[in-house]
Amino acid sequence: MLLPERERYIAGYVDHLPDGAAMDIKSLAKSIPLYGQMAVGSALRALGVAGHLRHAQCRVEDRGQVRWVTRTFWSRTARDNEWWGAFMDAENNRAAQEATAPRTPLRVPTQAPAPQVGSEPQAPAPVTPAEPAAQPTTPGPVPVVPQQRTPEPAPAQPSPAFLALAQLGRIEPRLPLSAADCTALESLAAQWFTRGVDTDYLTHALTSGLPAQVGSPIGFVRRRLTDKIPPHLPTTPTPTMPRTPTRRLMAECTECGTPGHPEALPDGLCRRCRTPDPGTTSKQAMGADTEEDVHGLVAELRGMLKRP
Structure with a gap:
């Protein structure tokens, strides 16, 4: 075409x-x-x-x-x-x-552990016996190899529940918790994480709507951890009715x-x-005819004005 x-x-x-x-x-x-x-x-x-x-x-x-x-x-x-x-x-x-295609999560390669320095003492180099002297000498003291110290175990990393409780005092000055308080409340806060919440959710639930003064921060936090704990969510998706795909x-x-x-x-x-x-279409045709009539009328009037 x-x-x-x-x-x-x-x-x-x-x-x-x-x-x-x-x-x-x-x-x-x-x-x-x-x-x-x-x-x-x-x-x-x-x-x-x-x-x-x-x-x-x-x-x-x-x-x-x-x-x-x-x-x-x-x-x-x-x-x-x-x-x-x-x-x-x-x-x-x-x-x-x-x-509807499932998204495959990206796998982050795990970093290989750094090689540790060996703690075993190196064997002393062989000593070549010297030639006997002409006169007998008094033997010196025998060197003693010092005993190697075993490395101290690294301190255990705090759990996410402990860290969330420890930072409450920095976020909200009315809820300062000591290390002993965080240890006592750690098990209650850990139950929140087993129900699928994160640190931000837990912190917001514990710091929102506080009274003007909090007399006992540990008692107040313990009460909120017990009363406001979120419900368990089902691990298997609930069956739903098939719906028409959206165009x-x-x-x-x-x-x-x-x-x-x-x-x-x-x-x-x-x-x-x-x-x-x-x-x-008819209106357009009528409009065209009307326009032609107007032009014709104007031409006729001009002709009449030119006549003597």
């Missing part, structure tokens, strides 16, 4: 755009000085009818928020409606597979942007844009 000159020019420009470039009418009109926004919009509509492009609304999830953005798909070869419908379905299937890609009309299935948008146009309202 041979395209008009304007459509061929805009199609050549679009074909050389990189992936992810702006394809809206304003951006294209700003980059193509030969044609304005109306001309670019009409050209994109013609290219969509010819089978070179389709507009689609894409579902994007970012930081827990869902928004819809318009994407334009371009094909140098003209495609029919069945091909574009199969392309949209393939894109939706691929997005659904990526969303992440939905075709939209090239003219007005109305979303819909590809089957409902042949040639990339909705029914309203494909078959314009006959009333609108």
